[in-house]
Amino acid sequence: MFAFTVRRIAQGLIVMVVISFIGFAIKHNFGDPVRELVGERVTPVERAQIRQQLGLNDPFLMQYGRFLNDALHGDLGRSYFFKKPVTEVIMSKAPATLELVFCASLIVIFLSIPLGIYSAIHPKNIWSRIIMSGSILGVSMPVFLTAILLIYIFSVELGWLPSFGRGETVKLFGFWNSGMLTKDGLLHLIMPSIALSSIMLPLFIRLIRSEMMEVLESEYVKYAWAKGIKAKRVWYVHAFKNTLLPVITVGGVQLGIMVAFTILTETVFQWQGMGSMFIQSVERADTALMVSYIVVVGFIFVVVNTIVDIIYGLVNPTVRVTGRK
């Protein structure tokens, strides 16, 4: 187990190095650190002087080494647009995104498990058919379109819910701007979380259903039936336990993927989080900010995947020997 953990962490580190290298290559080729520092109104002579001072004429690999060193100390450069260090900008935007992902995950977890189990237990039932056809419709619906439809129905036509922004926020611990403590903030959270969860919910329902149906066919469940155990106990205790294992592994990774969909959701709802920040940084050619978003999100992905892999290795010993799957 120890060797397995070390190997997984080492792999994660290699991936991080590759991501940072790609990020730096983008920054090196398309970014202009002098502009990030002083703006446009500087003479070419001064510009060249600053370039020399910053070490921008050094060889590529040397600059990359410096970038890595700075990144490890939490310095990813300065944002041209915000005139602040990018880590500061990202830290100020992160709570909005994390709250959104958190609420959406709650919706996914609390709806997909009962619906998935139900449609696995009664596969021919009319409700299961409705759930399954609903889920294939959900899979076919792009997340931004769901968001637009929600806005059109609930904001434009009915006028029930606010259509953009985070509403009133409260500052927690001095840095965390939370929208989850005020009524206004919660109202603003409803539609974005539904839109974000709409992409994962059908996938999870289908996953839980197919895993559960597979488990229900297995020998030990038949044995449980033969022993005369009550149906509820067989379903919810015997079968469901073994359904959870693959769901957790796939689910852990999928929750990470949600971060990708925050880019779309946040753009529609003008949610002031990391996703919309990323798209704006692309539009403003704010290279430093864009690259650090890639690095930060890459880091989140690697951490989530490594943890999921290690947990899976703990629960299922065969993986440790043969590798994943």
Place this chain on the structure above:
Amino acid sequence: MSLRWRQLKESDFVYYFFRDPVAYVSFAILLVLVISAFGAPLFAPHDPYDQTTIDIMDSELPPAWKDEGTAKFLLGTDDMGRDMFSTMLYGMRISIIIGLGAVALQAFIGIIIGLLSGYIKRFDTILMRIADVQLSFSTYMIAIFIGATCQMMFGVANYEKIAAPLLILIIGLAEWPQYARTVRASVLAERKKEYVEAARVIGLSKIRIMWRHILPNTLSPVLVISTVQVANAIMSEAALSFLGLGMPQSKPSLGSLITAGFEYIFSGTWWITIFPGILLVLLILVINLLGDWVRDYLNPKLYKG
């Protein structure tokens, strides 16, 4: 030819196909959509690319059944005064072309990498780790990152000029691991079989064994994921267009039409967004339904995850 035709007509495939209403209805809808998309120059009442026929005074007209609508524009007009119906047909053509192109590229890269890593042990670990890592990042993320980088590289104006081939490239590069993993899984199952061993004993080259002997036997799972991948590629294209990393407004795909209309939705001009939206969902839905049917029919052991 007639024998072939009869064989096809009497095959299980056709028999089960016509017994399942979901399958043949979806297929019929898909056929209508594809024909009307590729026949857009014939069917569309207006040409959205022809600047001379567009009048800005016609902009934001509602559909024909509304009071202010005119019979000239069945589904209304968009913000530039283009006929929605025609623009949607042309847009769907772009979406489908990009979807098919991207899937062809994915399949090409994925099949080669899948064959190599399944048949030649040396490449296996490294290639599959790359595929795993890329998959764990989600294809959307990769596509958005590549798109954003390309836009910085070429600048917005140049990016829009080469948007269509670029989108095929971006989505193709982002989604090949699906194919690679599927092909690898079936290659691993095939390579132990006797016919492969026989081919090796005869002394055929590795490339010939992979290409002529193993590949044909791995095609049924490839076919199954291909249908779903086309739907995914069309969705990715729409998402990229929505973020401003896709087709420009002068040559809109369904995704960029939805984007264009989104700005007007608050003033009650819903048709610019909703009609392309419905068309996009319908297109993806029927492809997904067909994909489900093909999967159930062929029922190959697909690689989960």
